[in-house]
Amino acid sequence: MTIRRSLRASLRRVGSATAVGLSVCASAWAAFAITGLGEPEPKPAVLPTLRERVFVDRIDIDAFHKGNLHAHSAESDGDVPPADVYRWYRDHGYAFVALTDHNRRIDPASYAHLERPTFAILPGEEITMTGAGKPVHVNAICHRRKIGGGTFDTKSLALTFALEKIEEQGAIALVNHPNFDRALDLDDLWGARATTLLEIWSGHPYVYSAGVDGRPSHEELWASMLSRGADVFGVAVDDSHHFATNPTAKPARPGRAWIATFASTPDKVTRDGVCNAIRAGQFYASSGAELTRIAVAERTITIRPADPMARVEFIGPGSTVLSASNAAGEGAVYRMRGDEEWVRARIVDSRGEIAWTQPFRTMVREAAPVP
Ligand SMILES: [Zn+2]
Ligand SMILES: [Zn+2]
Secondary structure, three states: OOHHHHHHHHHHHHHOOOOEEEEEOOOHHHHHHOOOOOOOOOOOOOOOOHHHOOOEOOEEEOOEEEEEOOEOOOOOOOOOOHHHHHHHHHOOOOOEEEOOOEOOOOOHHHHHHHOEOOEEEEOEEEEEEEEOOEEEEEEEEOOOOOOOOEEEOOHHHHHHHHHHHHHHOOOEEEEOOOOHHHOOOHHHHHHOOOOOEEEEEEOOOOOOOOOEOOEOOHHHHHHHHHHHOOOOEEEEEOOEOOOOOOOOOOOOOOOOOEEEEEOOOOOOOOHHHHHHHHHOOOEEEEOOOOEEEEEEOOOEEEEEEOOOOOEEEEEEHHHEEEEEEEOOOOOEEEEOOOOOOEEEEEEEOOOOOEEEEOOEEEEEOOOOOOO
16 A cells, blocks of 8 residues: 555545544554655644544453564574574463564564464564664564665664655554664654654663663653654564573573553464554553553543552653552553543553553544434
């Protein structure tokens, strides 16, 4: 699908939004910020507002598929072959993994024998570029052909190149580790808001997820983008490189951060199903905290963490904490006023581990007749 067609398609869907609805945000509309190779299109005069987006009515999820969207093998700078990476995730309770070697696409079909009914291998590649001498890394997920990296005069040109190449394949873009080498700031990310995903937490110890030298954390960058009106989903990843023993010498270990997709078929995982769930923002991100239920009804959001001692914050635009409570019993419930625009949940368990939901739009338009 071309970029302009996808914009038109998203506008058509906007036209069919229901009178009262809630959803995980959709991102297709944002793709129109990208145009010809290396040529950022002038910013549109009027951005679609959050209230003009696509809405799905309600969800009630109590089964999830855990997966990782950033991992390396010896095909680039990891320390074990691809099969060992796949086996590690499969044998540690993951339902999917994308191997994202630098400028390499490993064909999942070559490793299909390692898949199981509850474990799928996704195509991936870390498009590894420099822009103005800084590292600019963007993962392509669920793509069909290798893209490769490059050297660009500006960070913006690098980001534009990657996002356009990914969009051409109808694949999923994930902008990686903004604070790595202090490379990407909020304005850079705003220029790349056509991305579907942004890395808000990483298990890699050298990318400064929590901020560095006064630079905001990756989570704060994401929150700022959401508050400005970007339609970007936050993900947590391992960026694992080191599966061999000796954790002190080789510190980018697997199993530290992940996403968990909404599992409509808990006992079956398919590549297409996972790709579609990620594309639609049907997942939460985690640095270790787990959720057992996410429910969004007409006027309430319910979050049930696995740890009954976990604290649940409901957060709106401007990083405003709308409410905070402990999750005991059936979970924490937020009652929507209707004017929040969107609400997301941030869960901190008793070990200090975090889970992040995507924003759920709250949209109460003028009442339409109820049939
Ligand atoms: Zn990277
Ligand atoms: Zn990486």
